[in-house]
Amino acid sequence: MPEKVSVIKCSSYNKEEVYNSVKQSLDNIGFRFKENSTVLLKPNILSSTTPDKAVTTHPSIVEAVCKLLKEKNCKVIIAESSGFSGTTKKAFEVSGIKEAADRYNAELINLGSSALRKIENKEGVVLKELYLPEILFKVDMIINLPKLKTHSLMLYTGAVKNLFGFIPGGRKQKYHLVGSTKEKLAKLLVDIYQLAKPNLTIMDGVIGLEGNGPGVSGIPIKTGIIMVSESCPALDIIASGIIGYNPFEIPTNKECIERDLVDKESIQVIGEFVKVNYKKPSPQISKIPKFLSNLAFKHSISYPKINKELCRKCSICINSCPAKALQMKGYPVLDKSKCINCYCCHELCPHKAITLKKSAVISLLIKIKDALKL
Ligand code: SF4
Ligand code: SF4
Incomplete structure (x- = not known):
């Protein structure tokens, strides 16, 4: 079975354009939402920054997905644990995502203070056990909404890396210590991915972040795309290539290939795109x-x-x-x-x-x- 990745042009965050682009992308890969289901959205809300900084998933993307889900009478939950403890509530507001959620009656969950479940992870390479939010195991579907960005340590951050936001509070810092090199951190991130695989990923690549991302040291860059796939690693391989990397040098991509989580030969790209060479993180x-x-x-x-x-x-x-x-x-x-x-x-x-x-x-x-x- 081919692993389909849709790449659609989307020139702005105009709500109608974003909605139509997301809808078209879902048609491209033949994905349908199930009526009356409970769906958890996981945007990238790394910090309390406004949408123009391009650090967080743009609220227009979140809103378009909420609208499509509400058309199917779904219950929508938007969940995140921001990069720094105690900042998630503020980050929901500053990023504009709270406003989008309110408009569609979506519930916001701060994963920094939600119930956790201890998971034994015998197959994990780095994490033999970990705590994940209980809510992940209660919803019918998880939709990952990453932002297309460079990353000073991991070179690139997209679908797989966005799931690090499932880790609550200061646990993230502890895991950064465990994953002290980019190779080790990639193993840890893929351990998390294997336990909390989203059903669908919709990436915000309308305006990405180049240079010393993933935070405010990066520079917003117009890229004009929305990407959709059921496979996180397939999407990451294509996205990192679009911004000028050799996708097989990105540590999380390499780790997913080594674990047979993606077959690079079977990725089928649907749509058109123009490569945008991002400035890479400074070696400094x-x-x-x-x-x-x-x-x-x-x-x-x-x-x-x-x-x-x-x-x-x-x-x-x-x-x-x-x-x-x-x-x-x-x-x-x-x-x-x-x-x-x-x-x-x-x-x-x-x-x-x-x-x-x-x-x-x-x-x-x-x-x-x-x-x-x-
Ligand atoms: S018992 Fe705990 S939660 Fe209650 S007031 Fe004291 S510190 Fe706060
Ligand atoms: S921070 Fe430590 S003490 Fe507080 S709830 Fe979490 S595990 Fe318990």
């Missing part, structure tokens, strides 16, 4: 000595701290902790060895009695980095 970025970046990641992992003066001993944090790392001993007490840094407790405490203290080492490292002009 990777000149930061590994010991410094590892130290930075290690110390950027915060642990919850209970403020006894504010705590009302309601036990909400204890009952919501998926790792059973908190125990009531007069006040909640943390067992650091059990904590998975999901920050559910921090997000759910109704009395703001749980803070996440940043390590002093982080500020010191930033000073060293500046002094060495890295």
Whole structure:
């Protein structure tokens, strides 16, 4: 069976044009939504940035998909855990996605404070067990909505990398430590992909991000395409080629090919596109000595701290902790060895009695980095 990837021209974020392009793309690959189903959308909402920065999936894309799903009487959930803990709610608003969701009565779920399920992952190469949001296992369909961008470490970020947003809170920083090289991080990302495979991916490539992506250091670049596929790796292979990479040098693509998750010979591209050579991430970025970046990641992992003066001993944090790392001993007490840094407790405490203290080492490292002009 060919792995179909649709590439459709879409010159702007005009709502009607985006809607028609997404609809045409679905026809191209012969994909139909099931009536009355519950569908989870996973856009890229890396940070609290406005749509013009091209860091996040544009709200017009989200809105077009919501509209198509509502036409089939589907219940729509939009879920994300942004790059930095405690910022998801704001990021939903600033990115314009909350407004799009409200227009279509879609539910927003902050994966940084939602229930988690522990998964044994015997086949995982790096992650033998992991915590994923419970909601992923309750919906009928997952639609991945990545943004087409370069990535300073992984070179390219698209369909497979976008699923890292399923990992809650500070767990992401911990996983960055586990995946200390791009090859290792690719293995970890593909472990996640294998456990949380979306049914469909719709990529926002109308305006992508070149240079030192995936955040605000990147530069928006008009690319004028929307891509759709049922296969994340097939879409990533084609998308990374369109922006001027050798797709088989992209670590996540290589890892998916090695694990037989995609047959590169059977990818069928439907539609037309013009290659747009993106500026690649600057090598300067990777000149930061590994010991410094590892130290930075290690110390950027915060642990919850209970403020006894504010705590009302309601036990909400204890009952919501998926790792059973908190125990009531007069006040909640943390067992650091059990904590998975999901920050559910921090997000759910109704009395703001749980803070996440940043390590002093982080500020010191930033000073060293500046002094060495890295
Ligand atoms: S949720 Fe907040 S107030 Fe309630 S026990 Fe935990 S720290 Fe205290
Ligand atoms: S104490 Fe529990 S809820 Fe809080 S961050 Fe750690 S694992 Fe998550």
